[in-house]
Amino acid sequence: LDFQALKQLVRDCENIVFFGGAGTSTESGIPDFRSAEGLYSTASGEKFPPEMVLSRDFFVKRPEEFYRFYTSRMLYPDARPNAAHQALAALEREGRLKAVITQNIDGLHQMAGSRCVLELHGSVHRNRCTRCQAEYPLSTIVEAGGDVPYCPECGRMIKPDVVLYQESLDQGVLRRAEPYIEQAEMLIVAGTSLTVHPAAGLVHFYEGDKMILINKGSTPMDGLANYLIQDSVAKVLAALTADE
Numbered sequence: 001l002d003f004q005a006l007k008q009l010v011r012d013c014e015n016i017v018f019f020g021g022a023g024t025s026t027e028s029g030i031p032d033f034r035s036a037e038g039l040y041s042t043a044s045g046e047k048f049p050p051e052m053v054l055s056r057d058f059f060v061k062r063p064e065e066f067y068r069f070y071t072s073r074m075l076y077p078d079a080r081p082n083a084a085h086q087a088l089a090a091l092e093r094e095g096r097l098k099a100v101i102t103q104n105i106d107g108l109h110q111m112a113g114s115r116c117v118l119e120l121h122g123s124v125h126r127n128r129c130t131r132c133q134a135e136y137p138l139s140t141i142v143e144a145g146g147d148v149p150y151c152p153e154c155g156r157m158i159k160p161d162v163v164l165y166q167e168s169l170d171q172g173v174l175r176r177a178e179p180y181i182e183q184a185e186m187l188i189v190a191g192t193s194l195t196v197h198p199a200a201g202l203v204h205f206y207e208g209d210k211m212i213l214i215n216k217g218s219t220p221m222d223g224l225a226n227y228l229i230q231d232s233v234a235k236v237l238a239a240l241t242a243d244e
C-alpha cells in the first residue's frame with residue numbers, strides 16, 4: 001500500500017480515533033522528558049531522575065524541589081499547536097474524527113480546536129488547591145516562578161492536575177476512552193513509545209483492521225499495526241490529511 005492509497009483510506013473513513021503521546025508535541029518545542037537523558041540536580045546538590053522528582057512522594061515531601069523542576073522542565077506556556085494538532089482538529093470539524101485520546105498534558109489539542117479530548121495524564125492547565133479544591137489556571141503556576149504556589153483563598157499548596165508517578169490514571173477518562181477505541185473504524189496511534197501502562201493497553205481494545213502507527217522509533221506494538229510509518233507525527237498527519 002502506497003502513501004496515496006493510505007491517504008484515500010483516511011479520506012473515506014468516517015470513524016477515526018486518535019491516540020497520541022509526546023511525539024505529537026515535539027514539533028511544538030515540547031521535549032519528551034521520558035527520552036531525555038540525565039539526572040536532575042536539586043538546589044542542595046542532590047541528583048534525582050525525573051521519574052523520582054515527578055512522583056507523589058517527592059511532591060509531598062519536597063514541594064520546593066518538585067516545583068523548581070516542574071516549572072522549568074514541564075511547562076511550556078508559549079508552545080503553540082503544530083500541524084499534527086491542526087490536522088486532527090480539522091478532521092473532527094469534518095465529523096470524521098470522534099476523539100483524541102492523549103498522554104500529553106500540554107492542552108495543545110484544545111488550543112488547536114479539538115473538542116473531544118481525553119487526557120489520560122491530566123493537564124497543566126488545571127491546578128487545584130490541596131485543601132479547598134479551588135481551581136487555578138496555568139498562569140498561577142507560571143507566576144510563582146518556580147516557587148511553590150499557594151492558594152490565595154486558604155493558603156494551602158496548589159497541586160497541578162497531572163498524574164504523577166505512584167498515582168493512578170483517572171479511571172473515568174480511561175473508561176470513556178475504551179469504547180471510542182473499541183468502536184473506531186480507524187485508529188491512528190502516534191508519537192508514543194507504547195511502553196507506559198495502563199495507557200498503552202488501550203490499543204488492545206481496537207478491533208478493526210486499519211491501525212496506523214506513526215512513531216519515529218520502533219515500539220513493542222509495531223506488530224499490531226496495519227500501517228507502520230516511522231517518521232515525524234506532524235509531518236505525516238499533515239501529509240495524510242492534505243487536500244491535494
Ligand SMILES: [Zn+2]
Nearest residue numbers: 129132151154
Ligand atoms: Zn485553597
